[in-house]
Amino acid sequence: MMILTANTLNDLESIAQSLLNFMGNQKIIVFNGEMGAGKTTFIKTLCKALGVEDVISSPTYSIINEYALAKGCVYHFDFYRIKNIEEAFDMGYEEYFYSDDICLIEWPERVAELLPEEYIQVNVTVKENNEREFVFEKMGS
Numbered sequence: 001m002m003i004l005t006a007n008t009l010n011d012l013e014s015i016a017q018s019l020l021n022f023m024g025n026q027k028i029i030v031f032n033g034e035m036g037a038g039k040t041t042f043i044k045t046l047c048k049a050l051g052v053e054d055v056i057s058s059p060t061y062s063i064i065n066e067y068a069l070a071k072g073c074v075y076h077f078d079f080y081r082i083k084n085i086e087e088a089f090d091m092g093y094e095e096y097f098y099s100d101d102i103c104l105i106e107w108p109e110r111v112a113e114l115l116p117e118e119y120i121q122v123n124v125t126v127k128e129n130n131e132r133e134f135v136f137e138k139m140g141s
């Protein structure tokens with residue numbers, strides 16, 4: 001487990017780099033945190049650190065955004081608006097989750113039963129003075 005604190009937006013770059021180092025070969029990263037905690041803002045910084053050159057935006061209405069990398073893709077999911085688990089099946093979640101591409105998942109609790117056995121969990125918590133605490137944890141075996 002790793003715990004880091006961001007006092008300003010500028011801190012997100014080093015935290016994103018720390019997450020890349022923490023991930024190792026893991027490609028599935030889930031993000032937990034209340035609405036407005038900064039999950040999407042952090043994911044934008046993480047995508048830039050990964051080498052994404054596309055415009056990065058929240059997939060709140062589209063559920064998934066795809067960004068090209070030099071090798072492979074980054075899939076950014078926002079499951080906040082899905083009404084039931086069947087919507088994840090209908091979109092073909094398996095093709096993404098088991099593609100060996102990077103999957104960044106917001107609101108993972110809405111698809112918890114579909115998550116792979118192993119993944120990285122990132123908890124984002126708003127602290128005093130608008131600080132953000134980031135906790136990275138390897139889940140599964």
